[in-house]
Amino acid sequence: MSEPLLQVRGLAKRFGSLRALDGVDLDVAEGSLTGLIGPNGAGKSTAFACIAGAEKPSAGSVCFRGREIAGTAYHRVAALGIGRTYQLVQTFADMTVLEAVTTGALLRRPRLRDAVAHAQEVLAFVGLAEKRYRLGRALTIADKKRLEVARALATEPALLLLDEVMAGLTPAECAEAVELLRRILARGVTVLMVEHVMEVLMPIAEHVVVIAAGKTIFSGSAAGAVRDPAVIAAYLGSPLEHSEIAERTP
Amino acid sequence: MNTFAQLLVGGLLTGLVFALVAVGLTLVYGVMDVVNFAHGEFLMLAMYGALGLALLGIGPLLGLPLVAIALFLFGIVVYRVFVRRLLAGPPEATVFGTFGLLVLLQGVAQATLTSDFQSVSNPPLQATLRFGPIALSQATLVEGIGALVLTAVLFAFVEYTETGRAMRALAEDRVAATLMGIDVQRVNGLAFGIGAACVGAAGSLLMLSYPVYPTAGAPFALTAFVVVALGGFGSIQGALVGALLVGLLEVFGGFYLAPELKLVPVYVAYLAVVLLRPQGLLGRR
Amino acid sequence: MTARPHLYALGAIVVLGLLAAFGLREAVVLDLIFTLLLYAVLGQSWNWISGYAGNISFGHAIFFGCGAYASALCVTHGLTPWLAFPAGALTAAALALVTGFPTLGLRGHYFSIATIAVAALVETFARTTPWLGKANGFELPIASGWAALQFPQKGPYVVLALALFAAVQLATIALERSRLGYYLRALRANHAAAASVGIDERRCKLIAFAWSAAMASAAGVLYAQYTLFIDPPSTLALAISIDIALIGVVGGIGTLWGPAAGALVYVVLAKAVALRFGGAGKGYDLVIYGAIICLIAALRPYGIVGTIVDAIRRRRGALA
Numbered sequence A: 001m002s003e004p005l006l007q008v009r010g011l012a013k014r015f016g017s018l019r020a021l022d023g024v025d026l027d028v029a030e031g032s033l034t035g036l037i038g039p040n041g042a043g044k045s046t047a048f049a050c051i052a053g054a055e056k057p058s059a060g061s062v063c064f065r066g067r068e069i070a071g072t073a074y075h076r077v078a079a080l081g082i083g084r085t086y087q088l089v090q091t092f093a094d095m096t097v098l099e100a101v102t103t104g105a106l107l108r109r110p111r112l113r114d115a116v117a118h119a120q121e122v123l124a125f126v127g128l129a130e131k132r133y134r135l136g137r138a139l140t141i142a143d144k145k146r147l148e149v150a151r152a153l154a155t156e157p158a159l160l161l162l163d164e165v166m167a168g169l170t171p172a173e174c175a176e177a178v179e180l181l182r183r184i185l186a187r188g189v190t191v192l193m194v195e196h197v198m199e200v201l202m203p204i205a206e207h208v209v210v211i212a213a214g215k216t217i218f219s220g221s222a223a224g225a226v227r228d229p230a231v232i233a234a235y236l237g238s239p240l241e242h243s244e245i246a247e248r249t250p
Numbered sequence B: 001m002n003t004f005a006q007l008l009v010g011g012l013l014t015g016l017v018f019a020l021v022a023v024g025l026t027l028v029y030g031v032m033d034v035v036n037f038a039h040g041e042f043l044m045l046a047m048y049g050a051l052g053l054a055l056l057g058i059g060p061l062l063g064l065p066l067v068a069i070a071l072f073l074f075g076i077v078v079y080r081v082f083v084r085r086l087l088a089g090p091p092e093a094t095v096f097g098t099f100g101l102l103v104l105l106q107g108v109a110q111a112t113l114t115s116d117f118q119s120v121s122n123p124p125l126q127a128t129l130r131f132g133p134i135a136l137s138q139a140t141l142v143e144g145i146g147a148l149v150l151t152a153v154l155f156a157f158v159e160y161t162e163t164g165r166a167m168r169a170l171a172e173d174r175v176a177a178t179l180m181g182i183d184v185q186r187v188n189g190l191a192f193g194i195g196a197a198c199v200g201a202a203g204s205l206l207m208l209s210y211p212v213y214p215t216a217g218a219p220f221a222l223t224a225f226v227v228v229a230l231g232g233f234g235s236i237q238g239a240l241v242g243a244l245l246v247g248l249l250e251v252f253g254g255f256y257l258a259p260e261l262k263l264v265p266v267y268v269a270y271l272a273v274v275l276l277r278p279q280g281l282l283g284r285r
Numbered sequence C: 001m002t003a004r005p006h007l008y009a010l011g012a013i014v015v016l017g018l019l020a021a022f023g024l025r026e027a028v029v030l031d032l033i034f035t036l037l038l039y040a041v042l043g044q045s046w047n048w049i050s051g052y053a054g055n056i057s058f059g060h061a062i063f064f065g066c067g068a069y070a071s072a073l074c075v076t077h078g079l080t081p082w083l084a085f086p087a088g089a090l091t092a093a094a095l096a097l098v099t100g101f102p103t104l105g106l107r108g109h110y111f112s113i114a115t116i117a118v119a120a121l122v123e124t125f126a127r128t129t130p131w132l133g134k135a136n137g138f139e140l141p142i143a144s145g146w147a148a149l150q151f152p153q154k155g156p157y158v159v160l161a162l163a164l165f166a167a168v169q170l171a172t173i174a175l176e177r178s179r180l181g182y183y184l185r186a187l188r189a190n191h192a193a194a195a196s197v198g199i200d201e202r203r204c205k206l207i208a209f210a211w212s213a214a215m216a217s218a219a220g221v222l223y224a225q226y227t228l229f230i231d232p233p234s235t236l237a238l239a240i241s242i243d244i245a246l247i248g249v250v251g252g253i254g255t256l257w258g259p260a261a262g263a264l265v266y267v268v269l270a271k272a273v274a275l276r277f278g279g280a281g282k283g284y285d286l287v288i289y290g291a292i293i294c295l296i297a298a299l300r301p302y303g304i305v306g307t308i309v310d311a312i313r314r315r316r317g318a319l320a
Helices: A044-052 A074-080 A097-105 A112-126 A141-154 A171-186 A198-204 A222-227 A229-235 A243-248 B002-032 B039-055 B060-087 B091-112 B138-160 B162-172 B174-179 B184-206 B217-231 B236-256 B264-276 C004-023 C027-052 C061-076 C081-103 C108-128 C155-176 C179-189 C191-196 C201-227 C238-251 C258-277 C284-299 C303-315
Strands: A006-015 A018-028 A033-037 A059-064 A082-084 A159-163 A190-194 A207-212 A215-220 B128-131 B134-137
Touching (some): A006 A044, A018 A207, A033 A198, A044 A159, A044 A190, A171 A190, A171 A198, A215 A222, B002 B039, B002 B134, B039 B060, B039 B091, B060 B184, B060 C284, B217 B264, C027 C258, C061 C081, C081 C108, C155 C201, C179 C201, C191 C201, C238 C284
Parallel strands (some): A018 A215
Antiparallel strands (some): A006 A059
8 A cells, every 4th residue: 555645644733822723634545536524614724725835834744745845835835746726716817818827837847838838738638728818807717716727737736735616616517627627537636625515525535534623533435424423423413414415425 | 331321312212203203104004005105205294394383483382283184184185086096006006106106295395395404493492401411402302202192192092992993903804894894995094194194293393303305204214114114014013112223223323333324224124124024023914 | 929029129129220320410319319228228127126026116226326336447447348247237136136035025015115225225335435436426537449338429329228228128028938927927916826836936036136137237337338427316316216117107017118118208208397497406307207107006007008008908809
């Protein structure tokens, strides 16, 4: 059994006297799609930020490809092989779609010509090729999210971190997103996604980690998660309501 | 040792006046995220205003509130007519916009007023007081104490009044404050006006011992920027602490280096602070 | 957008400039063209850091001064003024690093304040240091020929200024189509997103700033060899920094041809002010310059060229 691509142990983060994270453990196997879920206020966003390098953890370790990366300067994380999207989409408003993705591609391909070529390829891959000359500000929210994924993919990450990418999408758009996710996995990119929209996540996640009150309370299969009493208690508090989710889970 | 004590007291008193100049700047920054590069010109206008009143026979006791009110109104007008529009544009616009205001005001001053150094012919408060080994002019003492009192008044305003609380709310989280129903434009305008009023008061005090000429504001402005950066942008207490430090640096620098080099340690300190502790001594950002 | 139209425009300007340099005899006109070209170079240098990188510099005169003083020092020590190009550029770049290293990773105003502070320090230093001529500055001895970089007629100076302008424009065209150019644009567009794709803000901006300083220095070398007299007020004063900022702002920050347009406006304006009010010193020029900067900042922050480019983009339906 090979080393997990990402290994998080005892991650803790304090904001003043608030303990946002109090011991999060997380493993992401190479080539898998792992879901990070938990009730509101559980600390998912904080954990995500610490893994992505946007926040420095107060304690604990984040090991990526066997190397400790906690506390790395935020702008160096992409070069290490981690790409990310934002919960509140961060678009380059006045750049065209192609320019935005080229900016990402420039990380590994310093020559503009090569970067543009790679960006074109990534755009075709995510399905934004026809819109390549549109300005970022002129896209729908679903396309903006798609663009953000493309931009991150252009940096050729080994691990792609997605922050509530399904939020605000219609069911049809969600289905398209899932299809894109499958293609990303097929390309060899590992995915860790924080998600709230359970109906979409549970069917596709090979591995699920549940956080509540800043701690990991479950790590295993999606099917196991919906039946786990600690998870049920954290989310719902009542054993009756969980049956709906259990029905949707393979 | 006597010299040291003299310099120390002089530096602290000078620093107090710098604090009054700087708090206006830091208040405006805290509330609306704008560094008013024309701040020094506001000071220069205040000095001229106070000088004009003094020449008409109106002493500093009445002159200071008059100048402060005049600058307050001026600040509100400048905000409504100009700064408000800058805020709607790209961030660079607020930077070169207030710089343009600096150039404009400087030009107006040079065009309408003589470039000669001016001061009142019979300046008040010129008597020298002695506190043990330390000699101070009355003016310096009045400036320092006046500045301290006014800074405390401003601090109280920001802490305890409703408008002050609104300003702190905007400084803390603009989006949330707007959602709470705070009238951003009104509070911004008031903050800008109050900032100008502080500078107005400072100008009235400084007129007592510094000559008045069109470019008089510039060195104080730059010092004010350094003070605010040292203390932390947006923090009034920080501005006070930073100002005292800068006052000491300037006075000691002027004595031990050379009078025209007195600002060198100040600028070097700025670069050092920004390098080592960008949020300043007491700042949050 | 392809570079071709820009290259054609630049070529046309160079041809016109050469015609003027070799064809015209009136010293006044040649002087105007020389000044125009030099200001366009200074404006473009300012544009690299204040426009493309988005950090407004208020002390750009000191980089101009680096080149001017380097030239004067070379000549007074018996060296060829051509050495002033690398010497001035390196000094200017060093000053840029000192100013930018602590400040270019922070919010914009820290940098702008630092440029004012460093400019004041440099000006004080030059004014009080004996080997820099103190307040008197330098008078360059008269010489002639390409080795001495001095000429009796104005024509060759115009050619050199033209060469410098062309070089700077070509460099800017290259910048827009380079990784650094893209990275600077991304930083201006969205800071968080830029960091997430690996862009190191301070490093990118320091590189842009160092090149910006070097370009301004080159203009300073030419200036010194042209006027043969330099002192702190003529090369390091705040007034010069104001002029440079005006050119950049009016022309359009972050645009390729903004500085050239701004220089044109400035030269015309300065002449008009001089005619109407009899030269600087009374403040009227500052009133006009200040008012223009304020109007641009409040109404058309992207300047002449920026507003035109914006209109073209809108027409092209990029927002469709």
